[in-house]
Amino acid sequence: MENNRHQKLGLSDQDVLEMYELMVLARRLDERMWLLNRAGKIPFVISGQGHEGAQIGAAFALNRKKDYLLPYYRDLALVLAFGMSPREVMLGAFAKAEDPSSGGRQMSSHFGQKKNRIVTGSSPVTTQVPHAVGFALAAKMKKQNFVSFTTFGEGSSNQGDFHEGLNFAGVHNLPVIFMCQNNQYAISVPIEKQLPTKSIADRAAGYGMPGYKVDGSDPLEVYRVVKEARERAIKGDGPTLIEALTNRFTPHSSDDDDKAYRNPEEVKNARQNDPIVIFGKYLIEVGLLDEPKRKEIEERMKGIVNDATDYAEQAPYAKPEDALKYVYKE
Secondary structure, rough: OOOHHHHHOOHHHHHHHHHHHHHHHHHHHHHHHHHHOOOOOOOOOOOOOOOOHHHHHHHHHOOOOOEEOOOOOOHHHHHHHOOHHHHHHHHHHHHOOOOOOOOOOOOOOOOEEEHHHHHOOOOOOOOOOOOHHHHHHHHHHHHHOOOOEEEEEEEHHHHHHHHHHHHHHHHHHOOEEEEEEOOOOOOOOEEOOOOOOOOOOHHHEEEEEEEOEEEEEOOOHHHHHHHHHHHHHHHOOOOOEEEOOOOOOOOOOOOOHHOOOOOOHHHHHHHHHHHHHHHHHHHOOOOOHHHHHHHHHHHHHHHHHHHHHHHHHHHHOOHHHOOOOOOOOO
């Protein structure tokens, strides 16, 4: 029986309910942004649907008051868990002046927020990996008790930044955790055309760090592995590479048509491993969730998403005269 797995991991009943609620919130917010894009109201969406289990499991294993997050563009659930509000996410999607990531200057999903230690990313993939290593180097040099946590897709593990970041972190034994969210596709390129190895985790040995492959649809398993990695890092035992196997339920982005390279049956089968459904079943097993409670959560999250949408849609755009603000010294 899986009963009370979460308690054995040190998670309370309230913790796992909060995890579930954040997963549902991330999914409903993501789905709303797709609708807004198709209605011509927001320009671009890059989705995290199917990745919520890996992201929320990891977030709860970290110290969200001290650790630094260097996310990639699918990390909606992660940034929500670290403190970015649904309104703030929507402000970025609508490219409004109050957008905390860039004041409406960047594409959506380029998350950044100083107060929550979410370090801004950029469009070229994998640039966040060496940045995360830099934060970990700072932690070691300043003798500060935090780790940096960065995520990326498996396609990014073939970039030079991946090698340089992991090599430097391994050489200098830095407190950084690398988590690859392997959803089997680098945009349209399937995993078998990307890797000469059986998994991304196998690459860890070349950088002198442990590598773990986990089921990304199981937030409790991801929590366990990330928590152990954080404990290692804080003790001074260096970096860890984690490969979380996930499924991408949507096209790569709102500008992509995945029917050109994926069989619809494959996507249908992938949805059988929906982390929200799987985690919901676990919560039902342990007596923390039932149908009335599930419906109540869904309605509450719908209200939050409606509020975020209305707020962001009515918020002002940035003034044209502010286009160069924060770009050049004033």
